[in-house]
Amino acid sequence: MGALIGEYECKLDEKGRLMVPSGLKKQLPAKEQKKFVVNRGFEKQLNMYPQKEWEKISSQINELNLFVKQNREFVRKFNNGATEVEVDGSGRILLPKTLMQYAGIDKEAILFAHSNRIEIWSKAEYDKFMKEGADDFAALAEQVMGNIPNKGKADVS
Template identity: 50%
Template sequence: MSHFLGEFDCKLDAKGRMMIPAGLKKQLPEAEREGLVINRGFEKHLVIYTRKEWDKIVDDLSKLNQYEKKTREFIRYFTRGATELTLDSSNRVLLPKNLLEYAGISTDVVLACQFNKIEVWNQAAYDEQMDNAPENFADLAEEVMGGAGRRVDE
């Protein structure tokens, strides 16, 4: 499985359409045929998945114990607003108004690729998040990735 790479600045037009940048479009060969899915992120941003990746996530969710209240709540909140996106002939996607409002997105957008997904951020919110980087990134890396006795190649 390949992972998405890059960070792209975009603008929404008056109708809420966003052009997929050429560098990202090259990484999405199946998008025109299979489509994309967008939904809410865990922070105030949106997340785009390929249809294939979304189907894997939904398959994992369907295996959870839905007799547990927390599981039902998580599934409900996680899938809330999930919408299929279709590329038009100009390589644009129409982002749903309710999701744009949730993420505080109006015009300037950052697409930040992370492994199997593309995060969609309000430019100012993304800049603020990145400006609040930890004082010592090496300490954070050690805390998250170091682990006692953990080998680098594990």
């Protein structure tokens, strides 16, 4: 699977179902358009992974020895609500209510795809997050990327 990309604004219908934009589906191989795994993200947002991507991650996690306390803690926090979701015949997904509440999603959501995941935000939280520290983006970029040697890297400034 290539890296995902795109930002999509979606409305939930009255039953809380979320349409997966066709533009996003097209980026995924046919076999990976049906099943996803959603869990809580670090910010007030959810992360959704195509099932295969999730399996790559979790197969390693599941090999940890659970008699070790630290491993138990890690496994639990790593999963953090991870739940399988499936798109219905009309290309919609129904997210568990507990996760919707966590992310504060009501009517409007933003799907923000990058690398191997799709982040799901409430529109309000997304705008807030992107607004905060918007001024300092240049400074942040320097902090994060400034020390990486510039081998054939594309200039994105």
